[in-house]
Amino acid sequence: MSAKNQRRLQKRNQLGRREFLRTAPLASLSVPLAFRRWNTFHTLTTKPIEMRIDDVSYDYEEFRYRTPYKFAGKEVDRATILNVRCVAHLTNGRSAHGFGSMPMGNVWSFPSQRMSYDKTLGAMKALAERVRNITASFKETGHPIDINVALEPDYLKAADEVSRRLQLEEPIPKLCVLVTASAFDAALHDAFGKVHGLSSYGTYGSDFMTHDLSHYLGPEFKGEHLDRYLLKEPSARLALYHSVGASDAIEDSDLGKWKDDGLPETLSGWIRYNGLTHIKIKLAGDDLA
Structure with a gap:
């Protein structure tokens, strides 16, 4: 690799680290x-x-x-x-x-x-x-x-x-x-x-x-x-993400037995109940190949 390309690669890597710090969410104070x-x-x-x-x-x-x-x-x-x-x-x-x-x-x-x-x-x-x-x-x-x-x-x-x-x-x-x-x-x-x-x-x-x-x-x-x-001031609003587990029911047909406790039991039900717009999907982890 030429010296010129090495300098370009070094600069790109440096920007990547800085960009990571700017964009990575500080989910907890355990970051230090x-x-x-x-x-x-x-x-x-x-x-x-x-x-x-x-x-x-x-x-x-x-x-x-x-x-x-x-x-x-x-x-x-x-x-x-x-x-x-x-x-x-x-x-x-x-x-x-x-x-x-x-x-x-x-x-x-x-x-x-x-x-x-x-x-x-x-x-x-x-x-x-x-x-x-x-x-x-x-x-x-x-x-x-x-x-x-x-x-x-x-x-x-x-x-x-x-x-x-x-x-x-x-x-x-x-x-x-x-x-x-x-x-x-x-x-x-x-x-x-x-x-x-x-x-x-x-x-x-x-x-x-x-x-x-x-x-x-x-x-x-x-x-x-x-x-x-870091943001100088906290955000006034944050999106609510509904986490979907690998065994969660998506539709009524996915349920084997209903709990009937007054709360939604499927993803479609929770979308209507909470007006969800953001969803986080968990991987099953069964196939890691």
Whole structure:
């Protein structure tokens, strides 16, 4: 490849990464955990805006689905929600409580043909306890993004230790670690926003962060901050997507037995009931060839 073509390819790849940041939805505040740990954690200066963790606690909520839901090749009829609460304070003494919540999506974050639903969920719960202890023990000050970048290697190490202790047939995958840790991450971001009297999405600029994006993503992002890729104000309206599982009934003829509980039981019924215009279709996962 010529030097000229190499430069063109490099430029195209760089634009692709930037375009990804501009267009990728930030579905949760767990995004910082996916950042590359470009350098080890350190605070260049102690600022009044930096945060220190005081306490972390968590609990679970259990829910049963109205009807089973099939995706990723498995049918599930329940959900376990991990709720995290934290207390944190700024170096100027001001404190706030934060809250984060995340479904323990073991079916898709820890898929296994060798372990049961309860076993993979149990592994995630064991990991959540370790993540709580690691997070609560962290006493450095910093922005939540930097705190989580610093803690991610410890979370991954804890997952390996839990896998060995429980003698799991398959180790806890990294995706599952990020899902488990995301509720803790979200709680820290929530506390950071509250202690400053802002939405947490308003705290990703140079006024609040020690590092620019080059610290996490590489030198081509020098001088840029995450707020460049976020909306300044929340959208007034969002489309409601109706998720269609692989075993959901589309029309009346697809139903073997009616529940008759007053709610729609087919996709066509839900379209009329809610005036749906956006649909998300889950793949069955039966044929991966």
